[in-house]
Amino acid sequence: MLDTKKITIILIFIAFLLISLGYxxxxxxxxxxxxxxxxxxxxLQFIFLNNLFIISFCLLFSVFALPIxxxxxxxxxxxxxxxxxxxxxxVYFFTFSFHGIGELACSIIMFLFTINQFKLIISIIKGKQDxxxxxxxYLNFFxxxxxxxxxxxxxxxxxxxYVSNKLVQELAIDLSWIILMI
Numbered sequence: 001m002l003d004t005k006k007i008t009i010i011l012i013f014i015a016f017l018l019i020s021l022g023y024x025x026x027x028x029x030x031x032x033x034x035x036x037x038x039x040x041x042x043x044l045q046f047i048f049l050n051n052l053f054i055i056s057f058c059l060l061f062s063v064f065a066l067p068i069x070x071x072x073x074x075x076x077x078x079x080x081x082x083x084x085x086x087x088x089x090x091v092y093f094f095t096f097s098f099h100g101i102g103e104l105a106c107s108i109i110m111f112l113f114t115i116n117q118f119k120l121i122i123s124i125i126k127g128k129q130d131x132x133x134x135x136x137x138y139l140n141f142f143x144x145x146x147x148x149x150x151x152x153x154x155x156x157x158x159x160x161x162y163v164s165n166k167l168v169q170e171l172a173i174d175l176s177w178i179i180l181m182i
Contacts, residue, residue, distance in 0.1 A: 011111055015108075018076045019078045019082075021076060062117055067107075071107040071111045074103075092168070094167075102159070117137070
């Protein structure tokens with residue numbers, strides 16, 4: 001049986017595969033006048049609340065494997081967004097990495113929560129665990145892990161608005177000449 005650490009490593013590998021696949025199969029999107037808008041505090045609030053809503057919605061429907069499906073979709077869409085943005089992929093992925101690590105971590109936490117939930121349900125069905133363990137499973141998650149998710153989302157939103165956005169504005173130029181020099 002795989003432990004959480006091995007599953008996490010496998011999920012990170014799958015995430016990078018899906019990000020790459022999303023990027024590779026998306027058609028090139030040329031942007032005539034690339035304009036990157038400065039994000040403000042209201043954007044930080046929107047990004048945080050949007051991400052929190054998505055995470056909470058997925059967790060609410062985790063018995064239907066929604067976090068697993070969402071994670072695959074999310075990872076794939078990162079690659080698609082990179083290609084569609086019109087931003088040099090080196091710049092896009094570099095700047096995304098600052099805030100994206102937190103978002104990827106939250107999607108992996110949701111994925112693991114769903115797997116552990118399924119394991120618990122199967123154990124109860126097989127008679128290996130008591131139904132009272134369900135209550136402690138959810139209490140433990142919402143007392144310990146959910147606040148960590150919220151903290152990660154706050155930090156990631158802050159970084160997206162005040163670090164990643166500023167970096168992409170500074171770096172969103174055609175860097176192909178640098179690649180040619182290497």
